[in-house]
Amino acid sequence: MKNYDIIIIGGGVIGCMTARALSRFDLKVLLIEQESDIGMGASSANSAIIHAGHDPMPGSLKAEMNRIANPMWDQISTELGISFRRCGAYIVAIGEDEFGCLTALKERSDSNGVTSEIISAEEMRRREPLVNPAVSGALFTPTAGMVDPFAACVASIENAIQNGVEVLTETAFTGFIMEGKTITGIHTNQGDFACRWVVNAAGTYSDEVMHAAETCQDFKITPRRGEYYLLDKAEIEMNNILFPVPSAVSKGILVLGSTHGNVLVGPNSQSTEDKENKSVTSEGLAEIWQGAQKLVPSISPRSVIAMFAGLRATGNAACLTPGVNYNNDFVIERSVEVNGLINLAGIESPGLTAAPAIAQRVIELLQDSGETLIDKQNWNPIRPARPHFNHMNREEQADLVAKDPRYGRIVCRCEMITEGEIIAEIHAPLPARTYDAIKRRTWLGTGRCLGSFDMPRVVDILAHELNLPATAISKKGAGSEFLQRQTKEVEA
């Protein structure tokens, strides 16, 4: 049985950032992910915002983690070579009735220690000409930003791998190996692994991991599904993040210009018992459109080029701060019921923002329990970014193609993704082995044709580079293969 100091269950942004944080120490670390790739859960479908922290309940762990993590993103994005734009965000009041809410939001923002200012309707219209003309004012939070959440997962796990962390995909946790009240390993569908610590970063399944250790029986994840729609760059251009005045359950349906240049609208919020139900619905579409058009009346469902849904890992943990009445807080704890378990559970929004602070907190929890963490001598925090043809100017493009002609062949016409980029991802530290893995890393197939043009070509490249038959190439892992057989193959 292979032996590790620490096994992380779950390769979302929390698991990946934790792996990276632990990679700086002299520890043997394994991350397991049940899907075919990292970042396929909530990390693959969210609003891509680094929140300022105005919204969480003051005194909650959410508010604390958000506040600590927000300033960390400048350094992290630089070290990991991912795009991050600290553009600020607006909570927009529409009509005079909503204007009053801004004062309460400003107070909440102040008590969370977050900088914000109320700006006039005129100023809001000046900064975002597409905003509803009925705007009555807005709360501006300048420290909010925008990041590519897939890139954050990929870059942090790659950096962890560079520094010695091992990763196993398609490896599902099935139970703990215990000696009395002490965890000594885990069972998975790929065999058993021994370890001294388990970090539970299992997202929507984090409650089941807790229960497998016979702990936290009252804790329950009830996922909330959020649907999103991505709009054609050619139809609408916007650089700002616009929130509505929030409701009791969520920050509401927002409209933002993503780091890729597309406008993103969503999410709604629907509780579900099904941890896999990531379907989009016609009711959701109607709801999102109503919300989005309240902020930006000119946007039209006609310019939709992609739609998807994500599941928020909403938990039911009470806030531990005395006097704060809040029951959906993060769980970031060393289990007191068993030895060797750290739970990172109920991590919904602002989970992406909070990820680097949560990873840092894991280190503190280990140290608090007497673990001596020794720095690796040769730890390298820099993950070199790979070239993105479409983000370069003409001179840089010419240079790149001159160096490696594979960057001269465009495979995805809408997003201008080259063969060179695809091949680089297939042979990256964490190899991209499915169509969707390449899509998340390059943004290929996300344009107007939604991959209709590139799909046969990418399947061909994957088959060639992985030395597999084309029929073995899948969209997102086993069972999602594109092709059934060759045309002239006789059916058995």
Add this chain to the structure above:
Amino acid sequence: MTIKVRYDVVVIGSGPGGLAAAIAAKKNGAQDVLIIERDIEPGGILLQCIHNGFGVEVFKQDLPGPSYAQRFINEAFQVGVEFLLDTMVLNITRDHRIAATSKRHGFFTIQAKAVVLAMGCRERTRAQVRLPGTRPSGVFTAGTAQRWVNVEGYMPGKNFVILGSGDIGMIMARRLTFEGAKVERVLEVMPYLSGLTRNYVQCLMDFDIELQLKHTVKNIIGKNRVEAIEAVAVDDRWNYIPGTEEIIPCDTLLLSVGLIPENELSRQAGVLIDPVTAGPFVDDGFQTNIPGIYSAGNVVHVYDLVDWVTEAGLIAGRSAARLVQKGPQLNSKTIPVKAGENVRYVVPHNLNPDHLAEDDIRIQMRVRQPIEAPVWVEVRIGGNLLHRKAEPYARPGEMVTIPLKPAHLDEVKAASELTVAIVKR
């Protein structure tokens, strides 16, 4: 080949429109004519259209797509058109500077005296018709499936449901049946066929494949691969009719829900796009609003027959050659052509009466509502009839054409605009 710095005419795309434009440009006196094609061989989408039905108008022969394309590829080589294959155009400026890249030639820019846009069209996707449900593997556009089956030699599934009665969808229903797949159903949200009647007869009826009009997909089911779709009947306003839901088990959903002209490069060059056709506003010589930038074929509007695409390419190529030799025609008055009663759109958007002096000008349109009875196709000036033509019926899936003749020249010259209409006889 070596890439020159300057060309008389550069054609973007080597489908039927691009090939015809390049040949016509060369034959009408342009010297250096280049086609840039992103695929590894010329022919465009015709190469995957291995069914027949091509060339009835142009050659009076019924040819498969690749054979039709090959005739023009051969002619293009004969007349000395140059080709750059496996090359993607990144950008075109309004003064005709073209930036492109390829694995073989790297990144380069060239200058053209005239440009013909012939990028064709792309298929509408699941997101554009906003189909609800999960996002498994097995939801493909009909054209992607066609490429897999006919070019790459792979079957993308066993049991198919096809949404949309577009021509590619119906043709794929037959093709997949030939290859041993089962096509469970073709669903069409409209109360009428969106492709050609002949494809309904030859591809669906002949193979006992059921077509359900006024039906759509309400839900896509399956985590990794499509497991089933939920079909539903719709009313006249496309609302689901409760109680009509039906689960159809299948592993693949093909979409044949419309084509959209591919005009990203055109937009970058400043070409104005008609929101109805999704293609450029053009005159009768297929010049766009940008002088010296022409467009031909499905990039202008989606045709029903390749023969018309070829004809449009020939006109655009001839116009481009004329510009290269004679320079821009200044001060020529153009007359707008407007879509009138029961016409969804009309091409060209305006015409130059001087051209009518030389030759017929074909006006092409799509009807708004089907008329299953004899109709008049009319060209009007104000309230007065200029010219009309009888047709046995008018269907949205089939383009309607009416030629203007040199005999109409005087009246057209005096007109402030022309209007076309399709009315019951």
